[in-house]
Amino acid sequence: MKPGRREFIAAASLAAACGRMSLPARATVQSATLSNERGALAHALTIIFDEDLADSRAFAFRSRTMGARIVPLGNDIGALWFQSLMPLASSPGNTITGLTRHADAFLLTRFAQGTGMRVTQRTASAHAGPDTLVMWRIDTSGTRT
Amino acid sequence: MSGPPRPPGMPESDFQQALAAFRAIAGQNAVLTGDGGAQPYLDPFAPGDAHAYEASAVVMVSNVEQLRAVLGVANRYGVPLWSVSTGRNYAYGGAAPRLKGSVVLDLKRMNRIIEINETLSYALVEPGVSYYDLYQALQARGIRLWLDPPAAGWGSVIGNTLERGFGTTAYGDHAAMQCGMEVMLANGEIVRTGMGAMNGNQEWQVFKAGFGPSYDAMFMQSNFGVVTKLGIWLMPRPEGYMLCCYKFRHDADLEHIVETLRPLKLDDTMQSNAVIESAVRWAAGISTRKQWYDGPGAMPDAAIETMARKLGIGRWNLRFCLYGPEALVNARRDVIHQRFSSIANAELIESPYANANVEPKGGGDRSQVGIPNLDAFNLLNWRGGSGAHIDFSPVCAPLGRDAVRQYRMIRDQAAHYGFDYYGGFTAGPRSMHHIFAAIFNSDDPAQARGAGDLLKTLINDFGAAGYGQYRTHLAFMDLAASQYDFNDHALMRMSESIKEALDPNGILSPGKQGIWPKRLKERDG
Numbered sequence: 001m002k003p004g005r006r007e008f009i010a011a012a013s014l015a016a017a018c019g020r021m022s023l024p025a026r027a028t029v030q031s032a033t034l035s036n037e038r039g040a041l042a043h044a045l046t047i048i049f050d051e052d053l054a055d056s057r058a059f060a061f062r063s064r065t066m067g068a069r070i071v072p073l074g075n076d077i078g079a080l081w082f083q084s085l086m087p088l089a090s091s092p093g094n095t096i097t098g099l100t101r102h103a104d105a106f107l108l109t110r111f112a113q114g115t116g117m118r119v120t121q122r123t124a125s126a127h128a129g130p131d132t133l134v135m136w137r138i139d140t141s142g143t144r145t
Numbered sequence: 146m147s148g149p150p151r152p153p154g155m156p157e158s159d160f161q162q163a164l165a166a167f168r169a170i171a172g173q174n175a176v177l178t179g180d181g182g183a184q185p186y187l188d189p190f191a192p193g194d195a196h197a198y199e200a201s202a203v204v205m206v207s208n209v210e211q212l213r214a215v216l217g218v219a220n221r222y223g224v225p226l227w228s229v230s231t232g233r234n235y236a237y238g239g240a241a242p243r244l245k246g247s248v249v250l251d252l253k254r255m256n257r258i259i260e261i262n263e264t265l266s267y268a269l270v271e272p273g274v275s276y277y278d279l280y281q282a283l284q285a286r287g288i289r290l291w292l293d294p295p296a297a298g299w300g301s302v303i304g305n306t307l308e309r310g311f312g313t314t315a316y317g318d319h320a321a322m323q324c325g326m327e328v329m330l331a332n333g334e335i336v337r338t339g340m341g342a343m344n345g346n347q348e349w350q351v352f353k354a355g356f357g358p359s360y361d362a363m364f365m366q367s368n369f370g371v372v373t374k375l376g377i378w379l380m381p382r383p384e385g386y387m388l389c390c391y392k393f394r395h396d397a398d399l400e401h402i403v404e405t406l407r408p409l410k411l412d413d414t415m416q417s418n419a420v421i422e423s424a425v426r427w428a429a430g431i432s433t434r435k436q437w438y439d440g441p442g443a444m445p446d447a448a449i450e451t452m453a454r455k456l457g458i459g460r461w462n463l464r465f466c467l468y469g470p471e472a473l474v475n476a477r478r479d480v481i482h483q484r485f486s487s488i489a490n491a492e493l494i495e496s497p498y499a500n501a502n503v504e505p506k507g508g509g510d511r512s513q514v515g516i517p518n519l520d521a522f523n524l525l526n527w528r529g530g531s532g533a534h535i536d537f538s539p540v541c542a543p544l545g546r547d548a549v550r551q552y553r554m555i556r557d558q559a560a561h562y563g564f565d566y567y568g569g570f571t572a573g574p575r576s577m578h579h580i581f582a583a584i585f586n587s588d589d590p591a592q593a594r595g596a597g598d599l600l601k602t603l604i605n606d607f608g609a610a611g612y613g614q615y616r617t618h619l620a621f622m623d624l625a626a627s628q629y630d631f632n633d634h635a636l637m638r639m640s641e642s643i644k645e646a647l648d649p650n651g652i653l654s655p656g657k658q659g660i661w662p663k664r665l666k667e668r669d670g
Binding site: 075076077078079101102103106107110111114132 | 277
């Protein structure tokens with residue numbers, strides 16, 4: 001059974017913050033775990049969100065409360081990559097994640113793979129509103145170029 | 146589970162020795178193999194099993210010295226190398242090799258912008274330079290030149306030009322804007338074409354031919370050498386521009402559109418490449434299919450009609466851009482509008498004349514003023530799931546009857562296989578690229594196979610009708626090449642002779658454009 005919208009967003013943001021990317025599609029999250037896991041957010045987490053999608057915004061804002069930096073997609077995903085995200089690739093330990101449409105997820109994860117960043121998850125999907133969204137995560141560990 | 150493939154017929158020990166030699170040349174981290182190293186080089190849009198075109202390893206060289214040494218090793222061991230600049234055009238196979246087990250020769254680390262000459266309006270670049278890279282360099286240095294980006298701006302300038310890619314400014318025919326190449330032959334020798342063949346000459350990027358003969362085109366869409374530098378002409382930034390779009394109400398308008406457009410392109414009244422887009426192609430950039438139709442098979446005509454009306458788009462939409470001083474732009478606009486006013490219900494949407502410094506917002510508009518972008522990828526959302534596409538790309542004369550014939554042939558076969566006609570024509574003065582994308586959910590094996598079956602059918606149908614493609618996906622290179630059959634495939638025999646002369650060990654991109662080295666052709670019958 002698919003989770004409800006609130007459960008999905010909660011699970012997705014928690015998963016992003018804690019590095020558990022297998023949650024969103026069938027998530028059951030107890031609110032108590034939020035505070036328990038918050039302290040585990042020791043790495044630098046950047047959340048990419050689509051300003052036009054309510055669920056993506058909600059995901060980002062919820063993640064921000066757990067200490068993540070949030071960045072909108074804007075109108076040029078290539079510029080976003082080259083100007084904002086690619087510089088993160090030079091420092092290990094960074095994580096970039098997002099809840100976006102498939103095309104945006106595809107582009108950003110492909111950019112990441114091209115520079116040797118590790119794409120640990122990119123296909124967990126769920127219906128969270130009118131659009132089918134994709135949750136993805138890339139890590140800078142192992143960056144090659 | 147089986148491991149990664151090896152080059153066909155190569156003993157494991159030889160392969161490991163070759164890889165060790167590659168590491169010694171390019172560095173440990175420049176060779177990717179085993180444990181998923183070559184995984185990112187699989188074709189993400191494969192119309193079937195992506196592993197049918199799986200690389201055995203990847204080697205990334207950083208300069209021509211490394212490249213020469215890698216070619217030496219490849220010749221010694223018989224390692225097939227599949228060279229890619231950035232390998233970003235997934236509609237045609239991305240960075241995956243035609244021959245399973247080839248080693249991908251990734252040139253992205255050769256990424257120097259060697260020169261940008263504002264006075265003579267050109268750039269000289271290496272293979273790893275993307276359109277974004279070149280654009281950023283132009284911006285950072287305040288150079289008053291525009292590049293012409295293809296639909297996918299993350300691609301390589303050299304890669305796209307060599308594959309005869311195109312864009313939508315007045316410099317949209319990329320191969321035609323190429324001037325001067327440096328090529329490494331399979332034996333490691335470096336050749337410069339045109340005026341570059343002369344030591345101390347300064348006209349390499351301004352005069353193509355040199356003393357003759359001219360070979361540049363021989364290294365486009367071929368496997369005769371590895372292009373290491375390429376000159377590309379850039380467009381002097383105009384004073385201003387006007388973005389224009391016609392919306393045509395009726396599906397039957399296509400013939401009239403093309404007949405009206407041709408003379409305007411031939412006499413250069415319309416400077417930019419012009420793009421005729423179907424309603425589905427336009428809609429796929431701003432909506433998803435499910436919003437309009439969620440039934441089986443291709444979208445019915447009634448659903449397309451409803452969609453077009455609700456989105457306020459035409460059944461056909463014509464985009465172009467006019468450049469120059471405002472008075473000239475207005476004069477061109479008036480002539481064009483007078484011609485198109487003969488088509489019933491044609492509606493011209495023109496943006497106000499803008500200074501060249503003003504950046505439009507939409508991706509298609511940005512492309513027409515030299516700004517690379519990736520908005521074309523929105524089509525991946527059209528069908529839902531893990532959207533993917535492969536393209537069918539026949540050449541079409543700018544004649545209304547041919548455009549209509551090709552459109553109907555594709556539309557009807559696409560519908561037969563359950564695909565929408567997502568297509569359009571990019572029109573230059575004397576030819577049009579007719580691009581149809583078969584969009585599918587790559588998580589659905591049946592859809593992926595259907596896309597492949599559709600492409601095969603279209604290539605055969607079009608070949609029988611006398612139409613050829615300018616480019617195709619890896620899976621169909623042999624079939625597409627076989628359509629060029631004048632004098633019992635004399636062109637292919639010549640290509641094979643050149644291949645044998647320049648690359649006797651057959652190490653460079655075996656199977657590219659259907660050109661196979663003699664040793665592999667004989668072995669495989």
